[in-house]
Amino acid sequence: MIFGKKILSLPISLFTIVLMGFPVSATPKRVCIPNQPSVQESDKTWTIDRLMEELPQGLHHLERFRETYTSSMLTQPIVKEGTLQFTPPFKLEKHVLSPFEEIFIAEGDTLRYENPEQGISTTFAMREIPTLSVFILGLRSLFTGNVSHLRQHFHLTLTGTDRLWSLHLRPVTSSEPSTMECIQLLGINNRIRAIEVQEINGDHSSLRFLPSEGQ
């Protein structure tokens, strides 16, 4: 994609990395409150509907990522690398390759978790994994450009411009107690470049897509 290539030139890439505060410190910032846009510029014509129209076009089916996971269970954050793959309409596969292998495959209303080294292969129903199911729901809606579905389940805040934007998703409080506080996506043009997930219990995942080979 010529346009994408031009945009993802080195300075911008570096800028994004700085923007996302990498490497993440041991005490992460909470991305949800207050709902402060991290991108200062704003553009009245840049709307959620436009973003949702453009996002599917920029979708790469296989993205490499680096994720930093911070948890009250851990004395220091864990940095993981791997690939995220989306197969329309609904299959989402996260394959962690280092420091250990882990596979998450979301399909239909179940999630299969595999840990080959430990010989684990477990299938969860979505209702058993509230945080992940909200996360998967959000990504599916974004990747398929389903704006009404997204609005139905999240309060949305879009800031920035079409070149550099931030979309903030806060789950609509339903009768079920939520474990997910918010998701924040950072993007450049029609590409999502980073995803932050904040859990109510304080655990936090910061996932950043790496430039694909040859870019």
Added chain:
Amino acid sequence: MTIKPWVPSLLYLLTLGIGGSVAFTHIPIDSQLHALFPSSGKATQQILFDQLQSGQTSRVLLLGFQGAARDVLADASKQLAQAMRDSGRFAYVHNGEYSSLRNDQARLYRYRYLLSPSLNPSQFQEKGLHEALQRRVSNVSNLLPMPIKRKILEDPTQAFPQYAQLLKGGNSLHTQHGVWFSASEDLALLVAETMAPGFDLDRQEGIQSLITHQIETLRATLPGASALELLRTGPSLFAIQSRTLIQHDARWLSSLGTLGVVIFLFLTYRSAGLILLTMVPLATALLASCLAVYAVFGYLHGITLAFGTTLIGVAIDYPIHLFAHLHPPDTPTTTIKRIWPTIRLGALTTAIGYGAMLLSGFPGLSQLGLFAMVGSLTAAGTTRWILPFFIPPNHVCPIPWIVWVPHITPWLSRLVALTILLAVGYLATSEKPFWESDIANLSPIPSNLKHLDSEMRKEVGAPGVRDLLIVIAPTAQAALERTEDLQLTLQRMIQQGHLRGYEMAANYLPSERTQRTRQSFLPESEQLKEALYHALQGLPLQPELFHPFLQAVEESKHFPPFTVQALKGTPLGTKIDSLLYPSHEQWVGVVMLQGVQNRHMLASSLEDISSGNVYYLDLKDETNRMVTQYRTEILKYLGLGMIGLLTLLGLNLRSFSSVMRTILPVVGALVFVLATLHLFNEALSLFHIASLLLVAGIGIDYALFLSRHGNTPQEHETTISSVWVCSLTTILVFGVMAFSQTPVLHSIGLTTGLGALFCLMMSLVYSRQSIPPVSSQP
């Protein structure tokens, strides 16, 4: 006013019917295998019967969903599984859902350090712990829910997952949309085990209709599932299908046969009354036989009823002979007096021939002997003393419409004799197997269903179990220990590729001995704390998360051993009960072997290690061996019966040549039947033997009547036509059955039909020679 003949006969039959139905509701009908065999006193025999009829393998049901999109199939699988679990009729229902094993889990989880197969002391030392904790890091650094992650850290050595893997049967099926799918991904799979024994067919049928009902509901309510199809297989299902197929065929073929006979008899007699009367001796005989067996044995075996009814089928011939010989001015009473010696001799020979089985030590055979003996005597007695009073005087039977007899020349009878010799030669020299050695071949289940069964078993890793190891011990604990002692050998066999897997109660419930050993592996609290402290060095895990672990290990050291009582009524408890159960004041431990490569090697290597404590059972082999044993026993007592029969004939006919003339047509007919069956590749089973017995009875009857000294040529013609009627009746009833798709009915029908035909031919060929009169004092 003369009473129509049908009035008393109808009344009599009604009385019999009422008596019969009372008898049937009160006589217990047993279909247990062990009731057929003499008790050898060996515990293994009882175990064999238990395993064949109600063993765990007989309870397994395999279900496959197809005919809809995969997500719909998955939903259908989940909903049906839920309904099946809710019904309480299943020990377990597995379809790959995460929740499959949850019911018993809390209790088992608490006892994980006593139950886990992998437990060893090094797991609680610094090095072992460090390695385990390293792996746990990956389990907690993701967005899975906190409670799941806490649970993982509560059991950092993963004692429970190792145990849970055993519960799941260790198979790793392909999962899609949360449920198991076949490798080809077009069949959602479900495995269940019923609480009811596999051959409790009525309960099994209830279970099947429950499933059918659920599937219909799913078709109607689940979007996209209108064309949903359910494939089912399993031993109990085969048993139900066999029963249904046999019943279906038996019902419509025997209705057809009966209709044929009724039409034929009506054309012959032109009287409904006589048709009813024809049934009187048979019905009386059936009732008397059942009552006699009940009086002596206290129950009636299903097999006795089925085979016995076939054997006494000859009873229908007695009234036919009587009706044929009615000639005015003789009254029915004088007519019966005239032919009674022949009927009596026929009935006595039948009674002695079959009655010899009464002496057998096999309860099933002695029941059959008694049944046939009482039946043939009662039928003859009814014809002699009851039937004549139902027939109005001066009744003439207009039957002599068939008097055709082949023009007998010495040339023809020699040709027939030569043919018999040829048939004997053919039978003697043929290399085809004479006996059916595998009773599985008698199953009426179509081969495509058998194929489906083996395919689905392969998919779900639930092979049909054929090989068992049996351990007998004075207590449950001792039985558990003895099966545990086999584990090492079995593991080695698996590694060497001689065995694919095994299942035993000790997998799920280790013996108290083993549980105490595992407790002794658990370190003291302080010791473990220190090991944990060092193990955590260099790992990013919060130390306080491991308090529950320390607590659980400490607690486990003081648990009393986990017993099967704690699992009573749970699915796992049911499973254990089928693998470890009391029998004759002892305890039986069952080890089910899968994928045995070499049965001889297995048997001999077990002999080496077991010092006689372990018995190896090959269910298929044992079953066939039992059938062969049964057949040998039948043949032995039939031989004895034949001697009795010949003695009786000799005493009555007082001439060697007369005896031969009575016997040879029968032997000839039997040889022809055997040769014909053999020619058409019919290997002989017990059902053929029962039918051949009937043929022999019929044949002797024909021969006796036809070689009776005829007073007049007219009398001889009457006899010929009555034999024609008898034989056509038999051919009609049994001949139709030969067209049945079910092997059992087919063999009975074909053998008896052919037999009746050959008996008729042989008797006609050899009847003209005059023989001395039967001693004719009634």
